[in-house]
Amino acid sequence: MVGYIDVGGGMRDVYGAGILDYCLDNGLDFSYYIGVSAGSANIATFLANQKGRTLRFYRDYAMRKEYMSLSNFIKTGSYVGLDYVYGELSRYGGEDALDYDFIVSRNKPFYVVTTNAASGNAEYLNFVNDKRNEYNSLKASCCIPIACKPYSIGDSFYVDGGVSDPVPFRKAFEDGCDKVIVVLTRPIEYRKAHRVPSRVFDIAMKKYPAVGKLLDSSIDKYNEDIEQLQLLEKQGRALIVAPESCCGVETLSRKRKNIEQLYALGYKDAQRIIDFVKE
Numbered sequence: 016m017v018g019y020i021d022v023g024g025g026m027r028d029v030y031g032a033g034i035l036d037y038c039l040d041n042g043l044d045f046s047y048y049i050g051v052s053a054g055s056a057n058i059a060t061f062l063a064n065q066k067g068r069t070l071r072f073y074r075d076y077a078m079r080k081e082y083m084s085l086s087n088f089i090k091t092g093s094y095v096g097l098d099y100v101y102g103e104l105s106r107y108g109g110e111d112a113l114d115y116d117f118i119v120s121r122n123k124p125f126y127v128v129t130t131n132a133a134s135g136n137a138e139y140l141n142f143v144n145d146k147r148n149e150y151n152s153l154k155a156s157c158c159i160p161i162a163c164k165p166y167s168i169g170d171s172f173y174v175d176g177g178v179s180d181p182v183p184f185r186k187a188f189e190d191g192c193d194k195v196i197v198v199l200t201r202p203i204e205y206r207k208a209h210r211v212p213s214r215v216f217d218i219a220m221k222k223y224p225a226v227g228k229l230l231d232s233s234i235d236k237y238n239e240d241i242e243q244l245q246l247l248e249k250q251g252r253a254l255i256v257a258p259e260s261c262c263g264v265e266t267l268s269r270k271r272k273n274i275e276q277l278y279a280l281g282y283k284d285a286q287r288i289i290d291f292v293k294e
Contacts, residue, residue, distance in 0.1 A: 016046040016047055016191055016192050016193055016194075017045050017046055017047070017192065017193070017194050017195070017196065017292055018045065018046065018047040018048070018049065018184075018187035018188075018190075018192035018194070018195040018196070019045040019047065019048050019049075019058070019195070019196050019198075020048075020049050020050070020051075020054075020182070020183060020184060020187060020195055020196065020197045020198065021035075021049075021050045021051065021053075021054025021055070021057050021058055021198045022051045022052075022054055022177065022181060022182050022183075022197065022198060022199055022200065023050065023051040023052030023053040023054035023055070023156075023157075023175075023176075023177055023200070024052070024053060024054075024199075024200030024201070024266065025052070025053055025159070025265070025266030025267055025268075026053075026073055026077065026264055026265065026266060026267060026268045026269075026274065027200035027201070027261055027264050027265065027266065027268075027277065028052075028053035028054055028057060028073075028200050029069070029070065029073040029074070029264065029274050029277050029278045029281070030198070030200050030258050030261075030277045030278065030280060030281035030284075031053070031054055031057045031198045031200065031281060032057050032060075032069035032070050032073060032278055032281065033070075033277070033278040033279060033280065033281025033282035033283075033284075033285065034198055034256060034281045034282065034284065034285040034288075035057055035058070035060070035061040035069070035285075036066050036067065036069075036070070036278075036282060037281070037282045037283075037285035037286070037288075038061065038285060038288065039061065039064065039066045040066070041289070043288060043289070043292065045123075045196070045292075046123075046124070046192070047123070047124045047187060047190060047191070047192050048062065048123060048124065048125040048126070049125070049126045049127075049128065049139070049183050049186060049187055050125075050126075050127055050128065050156070051127075051128045051156060051175075051176045051177045051180070051181065051182075051183060052128075052156050052157050052159075052175050052176055052177050053157060054198065055127040055128070055142070055152065055153055055156045055157070055176075056069065056072070056101070056153050056157065057069050058125060059113060059118060059125075059142065059150075059153065060113065062117075062118045062121050062123060062125060063113055063114040063115070063117050063118050064114070064117060065113070065114060068111060068113075070278055071111060072100070072104070072111070073274050073278070074271055074274050074275060074278075076100070076104060076110075076111070077269060078269055078271070081096050081099045081103075082095070082096055082099060082100060083095045083096065083267060084096075088162075091164075092163075092164040093158075093162070093163035093164050094159070094162040094163060094267070095157065095158075095159065095162065095163055095267075097154040097157060097158060097163065097166060098154070100157075101150040101153045101154050101157075102148070102150070105148075105150060106147075106148040107147060107148055113150070115145075115147040115148075116147070118142070118143070119143055124141075124190065125141070125142040125143070126139040126140065126141060126142070126186070126190075127139070127140045127141075127142055127152035127153060127155075127156045127176065128140075128156055128176030128177070128179070128180050128183050128186075129152065129155040129156045129173040129174075129175075129176045130173060130174045130175060130176055130177075130178045130179040130180075130226065130229065131171060131172075131173060131179075132165040132171075132172040132173055132174050132223040132225070132226050133171070133172065133223065133225065134225055135178075135179060135225030135226060135228065135229050136179060137176065137179035137180040137183075137186075138173070139183075139186060140152040140155070140156075151166070151168045152168075154166050155168055155173035155174075155176075156173075156175060156176045157175065158173060158174045158175055159174070159175050159266075160174045160175060160178060160219075160220060160226055160230060161219050161220070162267070165223065165226075172223070174223075174226055177233070178226060178229045178230060178233050179229055179233070181233055181236060181237040181240060182197065182199075182237065182240035182241065182244065184197060184240070184243075184244060184247070184253065193252070194251070194252050194253065194254070194291070195247075195252070195253050195254075196253075196254045196256065196288060196291065196292075197244060197253060197254070197255050197256070198256050198257075199241075199255060199256070199257035199258075200257075200258065200261070201257065201258070201261065202257055202258060202259060202260065202261070203241070203245075203255055203257040206237075206238045206241070207234040207235075207237050207238055208234070209231070209234055213227075213228075213231040216228070216230040216231050251294065254287065254288065254291040256284055256285065256287060256288065257284075258277065258280050258281070258284065259280070260280070261277065262274075262276040262277040262280065264277050
């Protein structure tokens with residue numbers, strides 16, 4: 016069983032959108048899907064068979080203040096308008112509705128990685144448990160700490176899944192995958208560094224101390240995950256698809272030309288997947 020993992024990365028994950036559009040164009044499908052943050056949104060659109068939809072979100076809708084802006088942060092406490100992106104735009108009858116019914120009809124395992132803000136534990140939410148037009152799992156997984164206030168589902172609060180499990184290949188193997196395709200949104204040689212004192216995270220996330228601690232420790236976890244993935248790739252159990260350059264796109268970038276370049280790079284790099292799935 017081949018699993019497909021998209022680790023997200025905010026606007027950088029337009030790279031992953033290019034990869035999945037290539038897969039749609041070439042009839043590539045997989046047995047298992049798991050997404051982190053923006054990666055989960057990319058996968059949802061792929062499973063809905065809606066080529067080009069995610070590119071529109073990165074390139075067009077993200078330029079709107081309702082999507083992300085300082086005014087959003089002042090009004091709601093969240094820089095990214097999660098209810099706008101996955102509600103107003105994505106709901107049935109919305110400007111660019113997600114075909115939820117088609118996703119459910121595919122009957123594919125699709126998990127969305129979130130972080131429980133109280134415990135700091137990773138939680139893997141089954142997308143099909145979301146109700147049509149709610150898409151709470153996507154909102155929770157895309158809830159960037161500090162930039163966004165934790166997102167509530169029932170009595171629990173969640174933040175970005177990348178805080179607790181930045182590269183969830185272990186979950187994929189535990190669920191029965193023999194091989195995994197892992198989409199990164201930084202060059203493979205990139206390693207995160209501790210540029211911010213840990214006490215800053217503790218202060219910023221005072222109400223959720225478990226998240227504050229994770230924001231610091233997840234830096235090392237990401238680096239360790241990449242090292243482990245490279246070993247798995249040598250064993251033929253993983254394929255890492257990563258950009259040679261981010262094309263000037265960062266997590267919250269709004270440079271349309273750069274976004275289009277990174278999308279095109281993802282589309283080109285996706286060709287590597289064909290040989291991997293045939294092995």
